[in-house]
Amino acid sequence: MQAAFRVLASYVALMCNAGAVVILGVAAIEAFVLLVHAAPRLGDQSVKRRIWVRFASWIVLSLEFALAADIVDTAITPSWNDIGQLAAIAAIRTGLNFFLARDIESVTREELARPPSAARTLA
Numbered sequence: 001m002q003a004a005f006r007v008l009a010s011y012v013a014l015m016c017n018a019g020a021v022v023i024l025g026v027a028a029i030e031a032f033v034l035l036v037h038a039a040p041r042l043g044d045q046s047v048k049r050r051i052w053v054r055f056a057s058w059i060v061l062s063l064e065f066a067l068a069a070d071i072v073d074t075a076i077t078p079s080w081n082d083i084g085q086l087a088a089i090a091a092i093r094t095g096l097n098f099f100l101a102r103d104i105e106s107v108t109r110e111e112l113a114r115p116p117s118a119a120r121t122l123a
Contacts, residue, residue, distance in 0.1 A: 009076045016069035020062045027058030046114075049107050056100050063100075067093045 034051045041047045067090060074086040 006076050009072050013069045013072040013076075016065045016072065020065035020069065023058055023062040023065060027055055027062070030058070031055040046111065050111065053104050053107050053111075056104050060097055060100050060104070063093050063097050 031051055031054065034054065035042070038047050038051065070086055070089050074082050
C-alpha cells in the first residue's frame with residue numbers, strides 16, 4: 001500500500017510540475033503576443049502595467065503549482081535535508097507570491113481609480 005501511495009504521489013508531483021511549466025509557457029506566449037500587439041502604444045505606462053499584471057498573475061498561479069509539487073515530493077520520503085530544502089523553497093516562493101500579489105493589487109487599484117476616459121484596453 002505504501003509503495004502504491006509513493007507512485008501516486010510521484011505522479012501528482014509530476015503533474016503539478018508539468019502544470020507549472022505549461023502555465024508559464026502560456027503566460028510567456030500571451031505576454032509576447034500582447035507586447036507585439038501593443039507595440040505602437042508601449043510609451044503608455046498603463047499598457048505596460050496591464051500586460052505585466054496579466055503576466056504576473058500567471059506567474060503567481062505557476063508558483064502555487066510548483067510549491068504543491070515540492071510539498072508532495074517531500075511527503076513521499078521526507079528526510080531532514082528534504083524538509084529543510086522544502087522550507088527554504090516554500091519561504092522563497094511564498095515571498096515571491098506575496099510581493100507579486102501585492103504589486104498586482106496595487107496596480108489594479110491604480111487602474112480602477114483612473115477615470116473611465118483615461119482607461120484603455122489591450123485589445
